[in-house]
Amino acid sequence: MMTDANRKSPRALIIGGSMAGLFSALLLRKLGWQVDVFERSSVPFSSRGAGIATHPELVTVLQSVGVDPGDALGVPIIGRCVFDSDGSLAGTFDLPQVMTSWGRLFRLLRVGLPDENYHVGVPFARLVQDHKSVTAIFTDGQSERADLLIAADGISSTVRGQLLPHIVPRYAGYVAWRGMASESDMSSVTLDALGERMGFCLPPGEHCLTYPVAGPNEELTPGARRRNFVWYRAAMSETEQAALMTNTDGERQTVSVPPREVSGDAIAVMRKDAREVLSPQVVELVDSIAEPFLQAIVDLECPQVVFGRVAILGDAAFVARPHTGMGVTKAGEDALALANALARTANIDAALSAWQQQCLAYGQRMVRRGRKLGDMVNADRIDPQGDAFGRARGVERAVMMETAVPG
Ligand SMILES: Cc1cc2nc3c(=O)[nH]c(=O)nc-3n(C[C@H](O)[C@H](O)[C@H](O)COP(=O)(O)OP(=O)(O)OC[C@H]3O[C@@H](n4cnc5c(N)ncnc54)[C@H](O)[C@@H]3O)c2cc1C
Incomplete structure (x- = not known):
């Protein structure tokens, strides 16, 4: 794994190598960041069979990472x-x-990231941070330090579990x-x-x-x-x-x-x-x-998605019910908004603070819509x-x- 000696450009550690993780990695690389993705699973991802509805917003995010399918x-x-x-x-x-x-999107995104920056079979365990850097510690005891850690580790996020232990998915x-x-x-x-x-x-x-x-x-x-x-x-x-x-x-x-x-x-x-x-x-x-x-x-909602040099996004931050069909698009839009905020200023803390407002508002809106659609489809059985x-x-x-x- 990479050391942080003699680095000039900022570095991000991305926990989770699925949709939110790959979108974040590709967008930050375009800004000149050093990026490493750490994915828990070592099973080939093509086996995750699931259909995904697309929207013009998803195509916009794909184009912004250089994928024009x-x-x-x-x-x-x-x-x-x-x-x-x-x-x-x-x-x-x-x-x-x-x-x-899911498999089609994963392949389109994964090809844009060099293998040496995509680490599989590396479960994140916990993090420590000071005022300008964050260190991720993995279950094998190894650690990595960077300017920013992005939690893209999904609905059961380990990062969220450490920072917001009381926030759990509600059945x-x-x-x-x-x-x-x-x-x-x-x-x-x-x-x-x-x-x-x-x-x-x-x-x-x-x-x-x-x-x-x-x-x-x-x-x-x-x-x-x-x-x-x-x-x-x-x-x-x-x-x-x-x-x-x-x-x-x-x-x-x-x-x-x-x-x-x-x-x-x-x-x-x-x-x-x-x-x-x-x-x-x-x-x-x-x-x-x-x-x-x-x-x-x-339903899952985080009241806060920035903790010092940690940003939580995608399903790790908000999960709207799948009737919305927006999970992947939201993962991409969260990552794009974060990259845009970081592109606007060299002050990482200011960028994170501005991004947090946007991410919270979008996530809350999606979860509300998911509940409304859920009420509709469950009309004659649950309520x-x-x-x-x-x-x-x-x-x-x-x-x-x-x-x-x-x-
Ligand atoms: C029934 C259903 C239908 C859906 N239909 C749609 C649809 O039509 N359109 C749509 O856009 N979305 C849909 N979704 C939602 C979509 O699948 C998710 O929103 C999307 O996959 C979220 O991406 P993510 O990267 O945030 O999280 P995930 O895809 O969950 O990825 C998280 C990644 O983090 C890794 N990870 C977890 N813990 C650790 C750790 N400790 N260390 C390292 N890595 C870790 C995981 O292995 C995983 O690869 C649907 C969901 C459901 C349930």
Whole structure:
């Protein structure tokens, strides 16, 4: 690892090598900073299969780090639709959008950072700081010193755990079943019906959606792509939560249960319920997902994101419910705002202070919007009285219009 002897340009340590970490690293390098990313995981990231809705704001951030994916960002869709449980079309809404995947974005960003500055299998443990530098100490006992530490270590952030130990994700009363299905495993009748849209299935008490994304090797040709699947389901009681969030080793998880670790019994119940309530097209899709995984839906808000020479951003700072579809875009915009603040002044402390106001306001707005959308999709199960927003507009239309669009 690098020492800090004889350095001229400022140095940043970035904890977490996913979206917020890579955006931060690339943007600070463009400003002439020395940057090193420290990622806990040593498992290849391409295995993190998840679909991501894109927005013009995300393209702007990508362009600012020198990535201009053009047509190759993902699969263009023409809009949204809702299926009734019998498979008929209940409604459509035109809204062109490009659907990408976590793996695709990761590869586009990772290629911009030299291997010697991206360290894997290096879990951050704790930090110490004085008035003008910060030292990260890793679980193997090694340490690194720099002018700035960026906490991009996600929803269960170790950095946040040290600085704001009382701030933890708050469970929202429901989970998301997630997974990817290969279009090659699905019938042409079903693929035609699903079409080039984000398709919803909204029978009473249920909320699921699916959309096409590139295949495992970036294939964009229909039939060779995958379909991202998310099914939000209430799990209010302790018994329900335990049945879902206890992994195959018997360990209770708080935030997510990854593919291959979800209990076989829970998967069997989910598949049986799918047959009873979802449209036949979506049932076929669910059946072809080999390794579904689970995510608890949470809200997370930090009251402060700057601590001396430490900046917390991305999911480590704020987590809005995924109906917003804005997590990656927000990670990029947090990083861009920080880089812009640092570009405006050589005074790092002044830049951090200015950035903090912006980051807090944006994060709070996103979390509020996520709650509002969550109330809407949960109208008839979690809070039967509380859905003024959804019911006034018709839940189906509101879901089609409001899901995964910038608020
Ligand atoms: C159901 C669902 C659907 C979603 N859909 C969308 C969507 O359509 N569009 C969208 O934009 N977003 C979506 N999101 C949100 C998006 O996935 C996240 O907002 C985004 O990944 C956040 O990026 P991040 O870099 O802040 O955190 P993460 O991606 O969580 O990365 C944190 C990184 O830090 C590493 N790390 C953790 N601890 C340590 C440590 N101690 N030391 C070193 N490294 C560490 C982790 O291994 C990880 O690589 C969705 C989320 C869910 C749950």
